[in-house]
Amino acid sequence: MILVPSGETTTLIRPARGWIPLNLRELWAHRELAYFITWRSIKVRYKQTVLGGAWAVLQPAAQMIVFGLFFGQLAGISANGVPYALFAYTALLPWNLFARGLTDASVSLASNEGLVRKIYFPRLILPASAVLAGVFDFLIAFGLLVVLMLYYGVVPSAAILALPAFTLIAIASAMGVGFWFSALDAKYRDVRYTLPFLTQLWLFMTPIVYPLSLVPESWRWAYSLNPMVGVVEGFRWALLGSAWALDPAVAVSVAVVLVMFFGGLVYFRRTERTLADVV
Amino acid sequence: MAGPVIQAGNLGKRYRLGQHEPYRTLRDAITKAVGGAFRALHPTSSRANHGARVPASAGYVWALKNVSFEVGEGEVVGVVGPNGAGKTTLLKVLSRITEPTEGWARIRGRVGSLLEVGTGFHPELTGAENIYLYGALLGMRKLEIDLKFDEIVAFSEIEKFIDTPVKRYSSGMYLRLAFAVAAHLETEVLLVDEVLAVGDIRFQRKCLGKMEDVAEAGRTVLFVSHNMAAIEQLCSRAMLISEGSLKKVGGVDSVIEFYLSSVDARFGAPAGVLATSPDGSVELLSLTPTDREGRPVQVVQCGRDLSLSVLLRAAMRLPGVSVTIGVNTMFGTRVALLHSAIAGQTFPLAPGTHAVVCRIPHLPLAPGSYILDLQMFSQDESLMWIPQAQRLMVESGDFYDTGKTPNPKWAGFFYLDQEWHVSTISR
Numbered sequence: 001m002i003l004v005p006s007g008e009t010t011t012l013i014r015p016a017r018g019w020i021p022l023n024l025r026e027l028w029a030h031r032e033l034a035y036f037i038t039w040r041s042i043k044v045r046y047k048q049t050v051l052g053g054a055w056a057v058l059q060p061a062a063q064m065i066v067f068g069l070f071f072g073q074l075a076g077i078s079a080n081g082v083p084y085a086l087f088a089y090t091a092l093l094p095w096n097l098f099a100r101g102l103t104d105a106s107v108s109l110a111s112n113e114g115l116v117r118k119i120y121f122p123r124l125i126l127p128a129s130a131v132l133a134g135v136f137d138f139l140i141a142f143g144l145l146v147v148l149m150l151y152y153g154v155v156p157s158a159a160i161l162a163l164p165a166f167t168l169i170a171i172a173s174a175m176g177v178g179f180w181f182s183a184l185d186a187k188y189r190d191v192r193y194t195l196p197f198l199t200q201l202w203l204f205m206t207p208i209v210y211p212l213s214l215v216p217e218s219w220r221w222a223y224s225l226n227p228m229v230g231v232v233e234g235f236r237w238a239l240l241g242s243a244w245a246l247d248p249a250v251a252v253s254v255a256v257v258l259v260m261f262f263g264g265l266v267y268f269r270r271t272e273r274t275l276a277d278v279v
Numbered sequence: 280m281a282g283p284v285i286q287a288g289n290l291g292k293r294y295r296l297g298q299h300e301p302y303r304t305l306r307d308a309i310t311k312a313v314g315g316a317f318r319a320l321h322p323t324s325s326r327a328n329h330g331a332r333v334p335a336s337a338g339y340v341w342a343l344k345n346v347s348f349e350v351g352e353g354e355v356v357g358v359v360g361p362n363g364a365g366k367t368t369l370l371k372v373l374s375r376i377t378e379p380t381e382g383w384a385r386i387r388g389r390v391g392s393l394l395e396v397g398t399g400f401h402p403e404l405t406g407a408e409n410i411y412l413y414g415a416l417l418g419m420r421k422l423e424i425d426l427k428f429d430e431i432v433a434f435s436e437i438e439k440f441i442d443t444p445v446k447r448y449s450s451g452m453y454l455r456l457a458f459a460v461a462a463h464l465e466t467e468v469l470l471v472d473e474v475l476a477v478g479d480i481r482f483q484r485k486c487l488g489k490m491e492d493v494a495e496a497g498r499t500v501l502f503v504s505h506n507m508a509a510i511e512q513l514c515s516r517a518m519l520i521s522e523g524s525l526k527k528v529g530g531v532d533s534v535i536e537f538y539l540s541s542v543d544a545r546f547g548a549p550a551g552v553l554a555t556s557p558d559g560s561v562e563l564l565s566l567t568p569t570d571r572e573g574r575p576v577q578v579v580q581c582g583r584d585l586s587l588s589v590l591l592r593a594a595m596r597l598p599g600v601s602v603t604i605g606v607n608t609m610f611g612t613r614v615a616l617l618h619s620a621i622a623g624q625t626f627p628l629a630p631g632t633h634a635v636v637c638r639i640p641h642l643p644l645a646p647g648s649y650i651l652d653l654q655m656f657s658q659d660e661s662l663m664w665i666p667q668a669q670r671l672m673v674e675s676g677d678f679y680d681t682g683k684t685p686n687p688k689w690a691g692f693f694y695l696d697q698e699w700h701v702s703t704i705s706r
Contacts, residue, residue: 005337010385010386010387011385011390013375013378013379013383013384013385013386014382015378015379032420032421036411036412036416037412037415038411040401040404043408044401044403044404045405057422073705098327114395114398114399115398116374116415119376119398119416120374120375120390120392121416122420267674270445274377274378275380276376277377
């Protein structure tokens with residue numbers, strides 16, 4: 001048997017006091033595990049379904065049709081001149097990445113209880129991988145967006161180059177909230193029962209079925225504390241080209257994402273060390 | 280590379296009794312979470328807050344207390360002790376699954392830990408996919424797994440099913456595959472918890488063989504097991520942990536001997552009442568091995584008649600009482616069950632003291648020490664369960680009336696009555 005040389009790694013184990021470092025080196029050392037856990041989630045997601053990966057498109061497409069009927073046709077909400085279907089879909093795309101990621105991340109620790117209790121690895125990998133696995137669905141769903149844009153003949157401007165950045169922000173906000181919720185859910189399973197209700201409410205607090213311009217100017221500031229406001233507005237701006245201007249509220253929203261993300265990291269690290277005892 | 284590979288100083292781990300905090304509303308939880316974030320920003324105040332949150336009445340238990348030891352490079356150290364003694368907690372702390380409450384430990388080199396074989400397998404994934412996933416969970420690099428993949432598959436002996444989802448596997452196949460991956464984990468330090476208690480005997484032997492290879496490869500191993508034979512075979516030193524603290528460290532033989540004698544000490548002549556049922560309806564006074572004439576005996580001989588006499592006092596009328604006695608080896612393996620109801624007997628008991636006697640003619644138990652568990656029922660409802668209620672010593676006897684006895688090494692657990700004859704099929 002050959003021992004894998006590792007250099008002189010020394011592990012010191014003692015109760016943590018005060019400030020707990022994020023220990024990014026440790027995370028980096030476990031990147032392959034993060035990859036495998038993400039891959040596992042993608043692989044098993046649509047196992048034993050007939051439609052398989054098509055579900056990733058069908059869900060947002062169905063939402064788009066329902067919203068289009070009720071809000072676009074019946075309620076007659078104006079989409080600032082953009083076809084309502086496209087208007088809704090450009091928002092639903094990042095929204096589903098966020099909502100699905102948030103939900104999966106939140107329950108990730110408790111649903112992997114066995115792993116948490118019996119195997120050591122940075123626990124941050126679980127909620128983070130849960131969000132990353134959603135990127136796969138996002139990419140599939142993106143296909144329909146391309147079809148819609150071709151159909152409506154919408155040509156994106158150079159702003160489309162900002163799309164990857166807004167995708168990252170969507171991921172960061174799902175992770176940021178997911179870190180908080182997963183650590184809480186490990187201890188209080190109440191979290192998982194509030195999730196469906198919470199995401200539904202959150203959806204209507206985000207400019208998805210209506211444009212941001214519908215929100216009174218004086219409320220805009222408070223409204224944009226919702227991290228998804230920036231993401232959704234950013235997506236429309238990047239995709240719809242000249243038809244959409246970037247609202248300054250986006251900056252506030254993005255700042256909130258950053259605060260939640262790093263705050264979540266710190267909170268998670270604090271909880272992590274005793275997760276195996278409480279989960 | 281000088282000095283110990285594993286070093287522990289005054290390690291302690293405290294658990295709150297009942298594990299989970301009492302249920303609170305989500306609002307409390309959120310308030311607390313927000314508070315937690317603020318505490319994170321003010322590390323100095325965090326300790327004080329933490330203390331204040333703990334209700335004064337909360338019960339705590341030290342699963343581990345003041346544990347200090349050193350393990351040198353290439354040493355294989357066995358960890359023995361009764362269930363719930365803190366052995367697994369020690370491994371959990373050393374493998375960083377949970378944080379110690381006090382003390383410290385230092386480990387040099389990559390640490391691999393096997394607390395449970397197969398945790399992390401995903402039922403929907405195929406055997407091959409699970410090898411990668413489980414390998415990564417145990418801390419193996421993808422490259423490492425690539426290199427050892429064929430070896431792992433060969434070791435698991437399930438080549439044919441490697442592309443089948445593991446949910447279609449039998450539990451034996453599942454464990455074989457999991458152990459095959461685990462056995463190929465090549466870290467400098469290995470922490471192993473009772474993983475050999477799985478699978479069929481033949482595969483267990485194979486795993487033991489693999490473990491021996493590990494021991495010879497110069498790795499440092501901490502090995503928790505109830506299997507004293509495995510500990511004797513694999514380890515050079517042993518530690519006895521009991522009630523959360525380190526009771527003895529030393530040579531394997533002396534530690535095991537000390538452990539077994541401390542188990543013995545618990546069976547010192549009991550006086551008065553051994554146990555009372557929760558409702559007070561019945562008291563167990565004694566469980567005594569007796570000979571044919573009903574005299575208590577310390578040691579019984581294989582092949583003789585044995586009686587187990589259960590002395591009990593009923594405080595009220597008890598209908599349909601039945602008694603079961605489980606016979607276990609010193610390592611906790613159940614070898615036989617004596618069950619009055621299954622054997623066709625239940626007894627109505629009037630208030631008073633009674634002796635319920637189980638007679639085993641021509642005792643077939645192989646020589647050795649056994650531990651007896653006792654359970655009592657009234658109309659299928661358990662009145663009391665007393666694990667490790669008594670010890671039974673069986674010594675060699677002339678079971679076959681031939682003056683010959685099998686070599687204890689090969690005898691197994693039982694001597695069976697047997698008849699042999701030969702018939703010629705062709706000439």
